[in-house]
Structures are given as C-alpha cells and as structure tokens.
Amino acid sequence: MTPAEQTIFDSIYLPDGALGGQERLVPRPNSQAETPEGALMSSGSKCPRWKGGVVVRNNYRYIFLPQHPRVDNNGYVREHILVAERALGEFLKDDEVVHHLNEDTLDNRQENLMVCESEAVHQIIHRRARAFYACGNPDWLRCILCKKHDDPEKMYVRIYRDGRCCWGRHRKCHAESEKQRSKVKALCLHFN
Numbered sequence: 001m002t003p004a005e006q007t008i009f010d011s012i013y014l015p016d017g018a019l020g021g022q023e024r025l026v027p028r029p030n031s032q033a034e035t036p037e038g039a040l041m042s043s044g045s046k047c048p049r050w051k052g053g054v055v056v057r058n059n060y061r062y063i064f065l066p067q068h069p070r071v072d073n074n075g076y077v078r079e080h081i082l083v084a085e086r087a088l089g090e091f092l093k094d095d096e097v098v099h100h101l102n103e104d105t106l107d108n109r110q111e112n113l114m115v116c117e118s119e120a121v122h123q124i125i126h127r128r129a130r131a132f133y134a135c136g137n138p139d140w141l142r143c144i145l146c147k148k149h150d151d152p153e154k155m156y157v158r159i160y161r162d163g164r165c166c167w168g169r170h171r172k173c174h175a176e177s178e179k180q181r182s183k184v185k186a187l188c189l190h191f192n
C-alpha cells in the first residue's frame with residue numbers, strides 16, 4: 001500500500017476494532033436478526049452524521065463507509081470485504097475476490113471467508129464445490145448436454161486461457177446431439 005492508502009486504511013480499521021471511527025464490525029451468521037444492531041455492535045448510531053449504516057441488497061450486506069476505495073455510488077461497501085481486509089491488515093488488491101466457504105453470502109464471519117487471487121480462481125472453487133456436492137468428486141465436470149457430472153476423461157472439454165472450464169460435454173452426448181442436428185437438417189432440406 002502507498003502511504004496515502006495506508007492513511008485511509010488506518011482511518012477505517014481502527015485498532016480497537018471500531019470501523020471508520022463510528023462502528024464496530026461484528027459479523028454474524030445469517031440466522032441472526034437483520035438489523036443494524038444485529039450486524040454491528042453500535043457505538044455511533046446516535047452520531048448526527050449517522051446514515052443508517054447497514055443495508056442488505058441482493059443477498060449481500062453493505063456498510064456505509066464512503067471513504068473506502070471499493071464503495072458503490074451510494075457510499076456503501078460489502079461487509080465481507082471489510083472483514084477480509086481487517087484480517088489481512090491491508091486493502092484487497094484490485095483482482096482479489098472474497099469467497100464465502102458455505103456459499104451463504106450473508107455469513108460474513110471471518111472463518112467463512114477466503115480471499116481468491118482472481119475471479120477466475122473464484123469460479124474454479126465454485127465449480128469444484130458444486131461437483132463435490134453433486135457427485136462427491138471435485139474433479140468431475142457437469143456435461144452441458146445431459147447435465148450429469150462425470151469423469152472429464154469421457155468428455156470433450158474446453159478450457160479458457162485463464163484456467164476456467166468453459167464447458168464439458170460427454171463424447172456420447174455430443175455424438176447424439178450431432179445425430180439429432182443432422183436429422184433436423186435433413187428434414188429441413190426435405191421440406192425446402
């Protein structure tokens with residue numbers, strides 16, 4: 001971090017656990033009441049500059065913190081970013097993405113968060129987790145044709161340059177769909 005960034009960081013993550021000098025971050029599992037007091041142990045909500053502090057949008061919890069580099073247009077930052085950065089002791093790098101291990105994006109306890117170096121790595125983690133829960137083997141892929149997970153050895157697989165899997169399809173399913181396609185084509189020719 002540059003000295004300027006460090007100054008902003010220190011103004012947000014205060015040593016006593018307070019946040020931006022106003023609030024103390026106490027993330028809870030999703031089951032906790034969704035109120036500003038439930039998400040934050042309030043130390044400054046009676047402050048005249050207080051603007052509500054916590055909102056939940058699209059299943060993410062946001063904290064009002066306009067001095068943070070990752071704020072949205074309304075001055076809010078996703079809470080999981082704040083929890084990760086406090087643990088790391090520095091701002092996340094531009095490409096870094098925070099993943100929720102139990103896939104509950106409102107469960108921002110530190111032990112539920114993992115920092116990925118890029119969105120590509122993040123997507124790989126999601127794909128492997130989905131495969132593990134679907135079939136018990138994180139290395140298997142889901143066939144885009146029959147929607148079943150299977151050994152990639154039995155599939156045609158296309159991989160993006162950044163390492164993400166673009167798609168996998170069984171050779172058998174592929175052959176079947178090609179057969180159907182040529183049947184349709186023949187039918188079209190017949191009617192032309």
Ligand SMILES: [Zn+2]
Nearest residue numbers: 098099100122
């Ligand atoms: Zn994730």
Ligand SMILES: [Zn+2]
Nearest residue numbers: 143146170173
């Ligand atoms: Zn298939």
